Amino acid sequence: MNNLLPIEPGKRINRSDIPLLPMDDFRDALLAFADIEGYIVQFFAYEENNVVSCLAVVRRGKKLYAGQCPLPETYPSLTRKNTKFHLFEREIAEQFAVLPDGHPWLKNVRFHPNWRGKADAFANSYEDIPGNYPYYLVEGDEIHEVAVGPVHAGIIEPGHFRFQCIGEKVLHLEIQLGYQHRGIERLMTSVDRCRRPVIAESVAGDTAIANSICYCQAIEALQGIMVPDGAKKIRAVALELERLANHTGDLGALAGDVAFAPAAAYYGRMRGEFLNLLLRLSGNRFGKGLIRPGGVVSQCDEKTRAAILDKIAEIGPQLAEVGDLLFSAHTVLGRFEGCGVVSRATASQIGLVGFAARASGLDHDVRFSLGPADTCYEEEKVIHTAGDVFARAWVRDREIALSLACVKKILQGKPILSAGSFVADERNLAPGSFVVTMTEAWRGELSHCLLTDENGRLLRYKIKDPSFHNWLGLALALRDEGISDFPLNNKSFNLSYCGFDL
């Protein structure tokens, strides 16, 4: 840990202040850190003057650290010693053709050619997923394989699921994503600045607010802009409305997946109420267009403030009633309880984040651990230890109550003043700088990391969606479960395909 620099989210630092370690020291420092309740926030490569380097941001408790090292064309894999690095190393191999020697399962992440025009790490031609990769196969007389997707039965994003089953029992689930890959990280460093906030909002539309906050905080740090208090409050309200809409909608979808129609219909309708509040605040049901570097675009006037408070007063008790209906129905509990268990040990081993991690007993929430000091949140985290579908649903039900209280606390009593008049993003970015921003999006820890070169140009834009950590959690939850419980488990995580695929 002595080799890593303590940092804070949302604070600009000089890139030259981040210790540049030799590979062996970097590796030793990270492995020692990750061993005991240390987690990876960012672990990515960037290229400058034909040199590829690796930058890591790691967290433990309420502390955040950064370190970097030049990357040779191959390096000894960290995944061999610690699972938390597995996907990050695959991503670096895919983007920069730098190979982690001894990686136990090196395969494509998003299925695109590397950015350096080097020989492909996976010997793929990039016609169609999964290229020449042979899916993991279980063999035996009674074994059969089920392939689902990329186009699924409902109105959802594409992804491929490959089940290895014995009878109806799933021995192994392999999840292949990449279908949604739009090349966002490279777009962010190449397009006009006026396009960047619109792209950030569309990384994952259901997480438009959290991504906007991460993007804007990073730009604000690099431009040295102070955000007015009122704007911070409106951002916080929007973030909780986003959480409320998604938590509510997903509880409805979970009810639908176990054929409990009343709760499915009510939650579905109430989700819309939260989206309509975002519309009222921003002009868009997902809050797109609301948050821009420097503040927020629309003010929360007295009428809007009253409308949001009134709706929360109306819908809060209804949510509690429907929650009681859902969680006291034995037909529902029979399906939820004990299904798709991720133990605390497993969650910790793979670095699970968000409500899924809290349902498995991990105590991490960016709003509390790394949030600003003037937080609107009560110090009351929701933790469960069962790690099953029930726990994941229960945590979200409790978080709905917390979010409602939070919105009320911000808006009640006095009008929101000084939201600031929004000005177009015209200042230059500080040269030679680094900033990492983190937000507790509704799915969990979302992080953007920006590097600028000596001329203040964006050199690297790295986005890590919480789903990047959590897809493996879903795969492991399915082991030894009935394949018919897959939709239920999938919905209990409800991970982002496009946020992962970028």
Added chain:
Amino acid sequence: MYKIVKNRLQQGYHTMAYPGSPVSLAKPFRGLPMVNQTCNAAIVDECVSRCPQNAINKEERLLDLGRCVFCGACERVRDGEFVQFSTDFQLAASERGHLLTRGRLPDLASHSKTHFKKLFGRSLALRQVSAGGCNACEADTNVLNTPAFDLSRFGIQFVASPRHADGIHITGPVTRNMKTALLATYEAIPDPKVVIASGACAISGGPFHGSPEIIPLDSLLEIDLFIPGCPPHPLTTLSALWHFFCNTSKGR
């Protein structure tokens, strides 16, 4: 059982009367934009430079609804001197050219192909394919099945199998990695079939226009119905489907 009955009474009835009786959205919803033809050129230039989507045609003073993400950046220039967004949610068109607008769209009900109304007007099954969408279009299409919108009132449903479908509803800018799956799904739908492009991404690449990872949808398939928005409001989609397939009377 008692709780189910109690909740049913508490929840009440929420399905909207639209299209039987009109429904309106309030500001700040950004719907059909009104473009001021007499605006001075300097202001138009400023709007063009602020537009992240390159959606403004300066010479003709048109706004391209197929590219627009309705972010409101142009409306913030001089208090909407050049562009003002109305709250009209009816934005869909049957031809790409119609989306280049000064503030009036052709009547969709009378521009839709009459044989589609005859074939699908009372029963329409759509297969949805997300081809790189950010999940906002998908989510606001899904809500059409909630009690508030209740799409099945019109005999329209989203189905699991393309073999059961009359058409394909596409969201997303079409990523290279989804091209094969999208075309295979399209092929699996029996003729005659309808192609609907929903959202700025499907129509023009949306926020991702210019990315080497995407392939414009209109270079792959012929599109019958364009539904603009980022994402389209559920009412925009509902009104588009209703006017295009069901409404046999004239007038928007």
